[in-house]
Amino acid sequence: xxxxxxxxxxxxxxxxxxxxxxxxxxxxxxxxxxxxxxxxxxxxxxxxxxxxxxxxxxxxxxxxxxxxxxxxxxxxxxxxxxxxxxxxxxxxxxxxxxxxxxxxxxxxxxxxxxxxxxxxxxxxxxxxxxxxxxxxxxxxxxxxxxxxxxxxxxxxxxxxxxxxxxxxxxxxxxxxxxxxxxxxxxxxxxxxxxxxxxxxxxxxxxxxxxxxxxxxxxxxxxxxxxxxxxxxxxxxxxxxxxxxxxxxxxxxxxxxxxxxxxxxxxxxxxxxxxxxxxxxxxxxxxxxxxxxxxxxxxxxxxxxxxxxxxxxxxx
Numbered sequence: 001x002x003x004x005x006x007x008x009x010x011x012x013x014x015x016x017x018x019x020x021x022x023x024x025x026x027x028x029x030x031x032x033x034x035x036x037x038x039x040x041x042x043x044x045x046x047x048x049x050x051x052x053x054x055x056x057x058x059x060x061x062x063x064x065x066x067x068x069x070x071x072x073x074x075x076x077x078x079x080x081x082x083x084x085x086x087x088x089x090x091x092x093x094x095x096x097x098x099x100x101x102x103x104x105x106x107x108x109x110x111x112x113x114x115x116x117x118x119x120x121x122x123x124x125x126x127x128x129x130x131x132x133x134x135x136x137x138x139x140x141x142x143x144x145x146x147x148x149x150x151x152x153x154x155x156x157x158x159x160x161x162x163x164x165x166x167x168x169x170x171x172x173x174x175x176x177x178x179x180x181x182x183x184x185x186x187x188x189x190x191x192x193x194x195x196x197x198x199x200x201x202x203x204x205x206x207x208x209x210x211x212x213x214x215x216x217x218x219x220x221x222x223x224x225x226x227x228x229x230x231x232x233x234x235x236x237x238x239x240x241x242x243x244x245x246x247x248x249x250x251x252x253x254x255x256x257x258x259x260x261x262x263x264x265x266x267x268x269x270x271x272x273x274x275x276x277x278x279x280x281x282x283x284x285x286x287x288x289x290x291x292x293x294x295x296x297x298x299x300x301x302x303x304x305x306x307x308x309x310x311x312x313x314x315x
Contacts, residue, residue, distance in 0.1 A: 008205050008209040011064075019081075025040070031112070033093075037108075040081040040082075041079075042078045045078050051077060052077035052119050052121065053121070054081045054121050055106065057123045058221070058222065061083050061087050062082060062084075063088075073292075082109055084125075085101070085217075086213075086217040090105075097220035097223070098224050099128040103129050107137055119145070120144055120145070121144075121145035121146075121296075123147045124147070125225070135237055144241040145295065151256075151260055151263075153252065176211060189251055190279045191278075192247075192283060231263070241267060242268070242271065242291065243264075244291055245257035245280070247273060248276065254272065269295075
């Protein structure tokens, strides 16, 4: 149990203040059928700005994964930053654990706020949800940014040794850590240069605040991603898509970036960030923002080959 002072809870409160100070407000929306969605939305939606939806991954709630991007993006977009179902203050009594269901919930949330069209950026698991939104609600999505999202993985990839783990159960134990050593393993596979010598009291505090709620439901989300997954079943999309990946990603190896590029085809472009692992939003936020801004704000260029962030083409 955390002591009187929780660094994690304190940081969470700081993020709330930070989001609020950059023109966002915390809202909850009842979608019916037992589903409640929390979202950070503009205090005042500007008709002169485009709308950008930011979707987080498994690691924590939306604030922890997108705080580096709020200030620069809020100046250019109407930002909507939801907590996915079973994260933050979002939950559901429904049994569906698929990214299809998550995508439907997010769209229902945006519809409740009167948003009709949007661009979408998703990190890791959030990229699965973003891709599903594009596949299901194509005309509503303008541009897509997929960051280290192993959308094109197949169940057999784990059997062939593509990943650092050998089973879904092992993946769950690391992605949803319940002991300090599991947090250290998560940092090791998520960061190219992970923090070292973190005290167990700090890690236990993080686990208590961030990793204990809706544990069984989150396990179900991870299991649903892998079970019977085949590339041949993945719907095709043709939206303008920017794929951003860490060169040393150990959660979703870079082969999945190239596979995703081939899946989407000419409407996509791939950028590989050097000296970065899976957590590119934490390791390379400035580079990630630079590419997002160029893609989302500037006129779309002709389709490009994949490239490193320094501009060199990948052979």
